[in-house]
Amino acid sequence: MLRVRALDDDPDNGVKKDDVYQFYIVDAHHHMGKEGSHRNSPTSAYEFYTLLWFELKKLAKELKDSDRLLFEPIRIIPPPLQKSIFQLRRNWNRWNHGWLVDRTIAFPYTDDYSGRTNDDTASFKISNDKIAGWTTRAPHSSRLIGFCRVDPNDALAIEPQTPVEEIRRSATELGLRGLKLHPLAQLFLDSIESDQMKRIVQEAYKLGMPIIVDSRNIRTAIRIRNLIESIREDINNASFSPSIILAHSAMSPGKSELYEILHDSSFSIDTSSLHDRDIPLLFESAHDQMGAGNNIWSEKILFGTDYSFLSVQAAELILHLLSRDFLGGPRDIQNVLGGNALRIINRPVLTYRKTNLAPQQIICKDDNQQSTFVAMSVTKHLLKRGWDLTSIDYLPPSGQKYLTSKQSQRRKYSGIDLEEQVLSFRHEDSDRELIFWVTQQQNDYISLNIHGSGPFPSLMTLAESSMSSDNPLLRAFHDNSQPAENIAVMLSKLDDIME
Numbered sequence: 001m002l003r004v005r006a007l008d009d010d011p012d013n014g015v016k017k018d019d020v021y022q023f024y025i026v027d028a029h030h031h032m033g034k035e036g037s038h039r040n041s042p043t044s045a046y047e048f049y050t051l052l053w054f055e056l057k058k059l060a061k062e063l064k065d066s067d068r069l070l071f072e073p074i075r076i077i078p079p080p081l082q083k084s085i086f087q088l089r090r091n092w093n094r095w096n097h098g099w100l101v102d103r104t105i106a107f108p109y110t111d112d113y114s115g116r117t118n119d120d121t122a123s124f125k126i127s128n129d130k131i132a133g134w135t136t137r138a139p140h141s142s143r144l145i146g147f148c149r150v151d152p153n154d155a156l157a158i159e160p161q162t163p164v165e166e167i168r169r170s171a172t173e174l175g176l177r178g179l180k181l182h183p184l185a186q187l188f189l190d191s192i193e194s195d196q197m198k199r200i201v202q203e204a205y206k207l208g209m210p211i212i213v214d215s216r217n218i219r220t221a222i223r224i225r226n227l228i229e230s231i232r233e234d235i236n237n238a239s240f241s242p243s244i245i246l247a248h249s250a251m252s253p254g255k256s257e258l259y260e261i262l263h264d265s266s267f268s269i270d271t272s273s274l275h276d277r278d279i280p281l282l283f284e285s286a287h288d289q290m291g292a293g294n295n296i297w298s299e300k301i302l303f304g305t306d307y308s309f310l311s312v313q314a315a316e317l318i319l320h321l322l323s324r325d326f327l328g329g330p331r332d333i334q335n336v337l338g339g340n341a342l343r344i345i346n347r348p349v350l351t352y353r354k355t356n357l358a359p360q361q362i363i364c365k366d367d368n369q370q371s372t373f374v375a376m377s378v379t380k381h382l383l384k385r386g387w388d389l390t391s392i393d394y395l396p397p398s399g400q401k402y403l404t405s406k407q408s409q410r411r412k413y414s415g416i417d418l419e420e421q422v423l424s425f426r427h428e429d430s431d432r433e434l435i436f437w438v439t440q441q442q443n444d445y446i447s448l449n450i451h452g453s454g455p456f457p458s459l460m461t462l463a464e465s466s467m468s469s470d471n472p473l474l475r476a477f478h479d480n481s482q483p484a485e486n487i488a489v490m491l492s493k494l495d496d497i498m499e
């Protein structure tokens with residue numbers, strides 16, 4: 001998380017000089033694996049983020065000296081739960097750095113081993129396995145969100161269903177949470193509006209996977225929009241709305257066609273590859289062309305680095321958001337830096353393993369503890385018992401919760417509530433899978449909600465329902481609720497439940 005201090009008042013956005021904000025940062029565009037001279041793994045990613053922070057500080061000093069900064073970066077802070085997971089083992093703790101970026105959406109390169117073989121295996125199968133190996137095991141599972149990649153041409157070269165089956169395998173067996181497509185690298189620029197692409201988009205949508213599509217110009221972006229519209233016509237459903245992220249903002253930050261596409265609820269863009277004048281041009285155009293009415297223009301733009309194809313130029317983009325030139329306020333900054341990505345991910349790792357367990361709840365009476373401590377204790381306990389942590393998510397920011405001051409009047413939080421955690425675990429040698437929703441209740445008690453098999457609500461649904469008093473989700477957990485006077489009792493009750 002990036003902590004910043006306001007150097008001046010900004011009354012339009014409710015900012016006072018010396019206010020402190022803390023932004024939770026998600027890198028929504030990041031490659032892992034191996035392509036020619038490019039290699040990247042979780043540990044090199046964290047090293048990159050450490051480097052990015054040094055670059056950011058250096059450039060920030062120059063901007064501050066010329067009085068162009070509104071928010072001065074002060075320091076970076078690891079989210080407490082993620083930090084303590086890295087501290088669990090000494091060999092994990094050496095990767096406990098680079099916390100300028102809190103979460104990373106990681107997907108394959110066009111890996112050296114991603115091509116079609118002659119045994120009818122889907123392209124990217126090994127790449128997807130590797131991404132899952134990195135992103136769904138502790139400790140990296142607390143920081144990384146894995147996306148799979150497929151080649152639509154497999155539908156012609158192997159079997160019509162091959163790409164769709166690989167997407168399904170990635171979601172339901174591997175626990176990957178989104179899809180990356182690259183029309184240029186996989187040579188399907190001319191067949192974006194094809195039947196195989198329609199099947200791919202519909203499958204990803206069914207599995208709740210957002211799709212990030214490389215787009216280098218406005219023509220590609222328009223073709224992708226046409227593809228979505230043509231599916232809507234085919235299925236006679238105008239509200240069909242898969243989540244599509246146009247990578248690199250289609251390299252068209254000044255084009256009005258881009259913002260026309262963004263008016264469609266399916267679409268958003270990422271900032272990877274933007275630099276120099278293109279950075280202010282993107283935000284000014286988005287603000288001017290999408291700022292009217294109920295449209296919140298900053299909800300359409302996701303921060304991304306495209307590491308390792310691109311490197312520390314991402315610092316330039318963050319500093320634009322912190323500068324006097326940026327047209328939005330702290331809420332817009334947090335949208336771009338991470339809020340939008342969290343809303344799009346919207347679900348924990350959940351494969352198709354079956355655990356027969358009705359919803360359960362344990363309420364901890366020890367009101368001195370924070371929910372982070374409870375989540376950490378549960379994690380530690382389960383890791384010792386042959387369970388692996390497959391994901392940690394915080395509830396995405398929803399309306400009213402955004403940027404409310406807490407406790408201290410001077411410190412304003414970004415709106416991403418780190419005390420509301422959703423943790424997913426998978427047993428190493430059985431098919432069992434469990435989801436825990438740890439939540440701080442109004443009376444200062446902490447509830448540990450335990451979910452076995454069956455559909456789990458989206459994180460947005462949880463975020464919205466946790467604010468309402470009449471909450472069917474909470475009631476389902478509450479019907480099977482028991483108190484525990486302290487954490488030790490809570491863990492022993494958990495053992496009983498999981499027997």
Ligand SMILES: [Zn+2]
Pocket residue numbers: 029031306309
């Ligand atoms: Zn890329």
